[in-house]
Amino acid sequence: MKQRVLMKGNEAIAEAAIRAGCRFFFGYPITPQNELPEYMSRRLPEVGGTFVQAESEVSAINMVYGAAGAGARVMTSSSSPGISLKQEGISYMAGAQLPAVIVNIVRGGPGLGSIQPGQGDYFQSVKGGGHGDYRLVVLAPANLQEAVDLVTEAFDIADLYRNPVLILGDGLLGQMMEPVEFRQSTPRELPAKDWATTGLRNHNGHKNVINSLVLHAIDLEAHNIHLQEKYALIKVAEQKAELLHCDDAELVVVAYGSTARIVKTAIAQLRDQGHRVGLLRPISLWPFPEDAFAKVMPVAKNFLCVEMSAGQMVEDVKLVVNGARPVHFYGRMGGIVPTPNEIATQVLQIMGVK
Amino acid sequence: MNSLWHHRVSIITGSYGSGKTEVAINLSLAKRSFYGSETSVSLIDADIVNLYFRSRDKFEELAKRGIHVIAPAGDLRHADLPALPASISGSLRDTQQQVVLDVGGDPAGATVLGRYQADLPEGSYDMILVVNPYRPYTDSVDAMQRLISAIESKSRLRITALCNNSNLMGFTTPEDLLRGQDLLGELEARTGLPTAFVSCVPAIAPAVSVMLPNIPVLPLGLYMLPPWATGNNYAGEV
Known part of the structure; x- marks a missing residue:
C-alpha cells in the first residue's frame, strides 16, 4: 500500500494531532465536525491517550485548560456555536499562557445558523472572541495535506509561545476527502515545560501555579505587557x-x-x-x-x-x-x-x- | 438481469468515505440505461450520518436523467436529523421498481436498514459492501471482516457481495485497484463473499478491465465534486 491515505478533513486533522503527540481530547458533538471527536474516541485509546466527551463545550475547554496546565499536548474541536461557548475558557487559557490546539470547523451563522460551510467566524477568531487583551495564533488550511501539516506545526507553535493556537477550517474542509501523507516534520526546538503543574517531586519544593487571576493592577498590567511583547514576537515570526x-x-x-x-x-x-x-x-x-x-x-x-x-x-x-x-x-x-x-x-x- | 446486479434492490453499504454515494448514483444510472422507460428506477438516499456530498444534492440532475431520488423533503433535506420519508418502504415493496439504496456509512449509518428488514426478505436483494483499502479502518482484511459483522448486526441484513472501490481520488492508478483486489480476494476466501464489480473513473476503466478480466467494471462518472473542481480535475488548482 502507498503511504498516502484517503481521509476526510476531520479525520485527517485528528490523526495529525495524534502524530504530533496529542494524547488528550475533550469535546462535545456538533455538526459538521463530528468525525473529529469520533475518530479521536476510536484512535486515542489505541495509543494510550484519553478521550472524554464532556457534558458541554464549557466543560470541554476547561478540561483542555487542566490538561494543558499539566503539560500535556491537548486538543478540542467544535463548530461555530460550540466555539462561542468555549470563549471564556479560551480567554482564561490565553491569560494563563496555556498551549493547546483548538479546531473550529465553521458553519453558517449567526446563532444556530446552518450546517453548511461558512467563514463568518473570522472576527471571533482573530479579534478576540473572548474577553480581554489576548491573541490566538490562527491558521487556516486550504487543503487536507496543508491541514495535516499545520496541525502538526500548531502544537509546536503553541508550546513555543505558551499560547493557544486555533485551526480555522470550514464545513467543506471538514467533510471533503483527499489523499494525505503523514510525513515526518522537523520539530522546532521547544523550551521545557518547567511551568507545568506536574507535582512537587522534581521542583525542589517550588510550586507552579496555573492562574489568570492577577488582582493587583500593577501586576496585571505587567502581565499584559508581557503578553503583548509575546504577541509582537509572534507577529514577526509566524506570518504565513x-x-x-x-x-x-x-x-x-x-x-x-x-x-x-x-x-x-x-x-x-x-x-x-x-x-x-x-x-x-x-x-x-x-x-x-x-x-x-x-x-x-x-x-x-x-x-x-x-x-x-x-x-x-x-x-x-x-x-x-x-x-x-x-x-x-x-x-x-x-x-x-x-x-x-x-x-x-x-x-x-x-x-x-x- | 445484468452482471452488476442479481436482484431488483441493490443496497450500497460500507464505511463512510468508501465511495458509496458515487457507486450508488452510477449503479442507478446503469440500471436506468439497462431497463426500458416503463421501468421506474429509484435511488433512495437513506444517509442520515453524513451531511455533505449526499445523493439528494444531485436531485434535480438525476431527475433529468430519469432517476427518482427519494430523500427527506423541504427543510429536512438540509438537516442532520434521523428522519426518512415513508415512500422508502413503498419503493422497496413495489416489485415493478428497480431500487438502489444509498445507506449512511459505518455500522451507525447501516442501523437505518434494520427498520426495513421486513421489506427485505433474504434472497430479495443484493447488499454490496463498498471497500476502499486506502481508507483508515478498512486497510486490512481483518478490519474489513470486523466492518462486515458490525454492519450485518446493525442492519439485520446479510452482505451478499463486495465492490472494489480502491482509490486515492485523482491519484488512483489501475495498480491500486489490483492491490485492493488482492485484499478482497483474501476476504472472499475467508467469508465467501464474491466481488460483484470494480468501480473506477472511466479514464482507467479499460486498463482495469485488462488487469482484472473476470470482474465487471462499473465506470464512475463523478457527481460529488467540490466547488473548485473543473471537469475531471478533482483537486482544481492545488
Whole structure:
C-alpha cells in the first residue's frame, strides 16, 4: 500500500494531532465536525491517550485548560456555536499562557445558523472572541495535506509561545476527502515545560501555579505587557501566506481556506484568457500576513477580497493596504459557496473587461 | 438481469468515505440505461450520518436523467436529523421498481436498514459492501471482516457481495485497484463473499478491465465534486 491515505478533513486533522503527540481530547458533538471527536474516541485509546466527551463545550475547554496546565499536548474541536461557548475558557487559557490546539470547523451563522460551510467566524477568531487583551495564533488550511501539516506545526507553535493556537477550517474542509501523507516534520526546538503543574517531586519544593487571576493592577498590567511583547514576537515570526501568479498581477484576489481554492480555479480560467490576476492566500490569519502584501503592492492596482461571509477579513486587508489601492469585496453567506464563475465575473468587472 | 446486479434492490453499504454515494448514483444510472422507460428506477438516499456530498444534492440532475431520488423533503433535506420519508418502504415493496439504496456509512449509518428488514426478505436483494483499502479502518482484511459483522448486526441484513472501490481520488492508478483486489480476494476466501464489480473513473476503466478480466467494471462518472473542481480535475488548482 502507498503511504498516502484517503481521509476526510476531520479525520485527517485528528490523526495529525495524534502524530504530533496529542494524547488528550475533550469535546462535545456538533455538526459538521463530528468525525473529529469520533475518530479521536476510536484512535486515542489505541495509543494510550484519553478521550472524554464532556457534558458541554464549557466543560470541554476547561478540561483542555487542566490538561494543558499539566503539560500535556491537548486538543478540542467544535463548530461555530460550540466555539462561542468555549470563549471564556479560551480567554482564561490565553491569560494563563496555556498551549493547546483548538479546531473550529465553521458553519453558517449567526446563532444556530446552518450546517453548511461558512467563514463568518473570522472576527471571533482573530479579534478576540473572548474577553480581554489576548491573541490566538490562527491558521487556516486550504487543503487536507496543508491541514495535516499545520496541525502538526500548531502544537509546536503553541508550546513555543505558551499560547493557544486555533485551526480555522470550514464545513467543506471538514467533510471533503483527499489523499494525505503523514510525513515526518522537523520539530522546532521547544523550551521545557518547567511551568507545568506536574507535582512537587522534581521542583525542589517550588510550586507552579496555573492562574489568570492577577488582582493587583500593577501586576496585571505587567502581565499584559508581557503578553503583548509575546504577541509582537509572534507577529514577526509566524506570518504565513501563499502567493500565486502575483509577480505580474494587476488584480490580486485575497481569500483563505476553501474559498481560496475556488478562487484558484477562477484565476486559472482568467489567466487562460490573458488576464493578469493573482492570489494572495493568508494561511496565518493572525498574525495577518502583512509582509506578503508588501510584496504584491508594487504591481497590484486593485485588491478583491472574497469570503464566505458579509466581509470580515476585508477589514484587515484594508488596514494593510491603508488606502493605497482600492479594496473590493465579494461574499456569499448562509452556507452558499461561491462558484469559480461568480468570482471570475467580479474580477472582470473590476478590471473593466466587458 | 445484468452482471452488476442479481436482484431488483441493490443496497450500497460500507464505511463512510468508501465511495458509496458515487457507486450508488452510477449503479442507478446503469440500471436506468439497462431497463426500458416503463421501468421506474429509484435511488433512495437513506444517509442520515453524513451531511455533505449526499445523493439528494444531485436531485434535480438525476431527475433529468430519469432517476427518482427519494430523500427527506423541504427543510429536512438540509438537516442532520434521523428522519426518512415513508415512500422508502413503498419503493422497496413495489416489485415493478428497480431500487438502489444509498445507506449512511459505518455500522451507525447501516442501523437505518434494520427498520426495513421486513421489506427485505433474504434472497430479495443484493447488499454490496463498498471497500476502499486506502481508507483508515478498512486497510486490512481483518478490519474489513470486523466492518462486515458490525454492519450485518446493525442492519439485520446479510452482505451478499463486495465492490472494489480502491482509490486515492485523482491519484488512483489501475495498480491500486489490483492491490485492493488482492485484499478482497483474501476476504472472499475467508467469508465467501464474491466481488460483484470494480468501480473506477472511466479514464482507467479499460486498463482495469485488462488487469482484472473476470470482474465487471462499473465506470464512475463523478457527481460529488467540490466547488473548485473543473471537469475531471478533482483537486482544481492545488
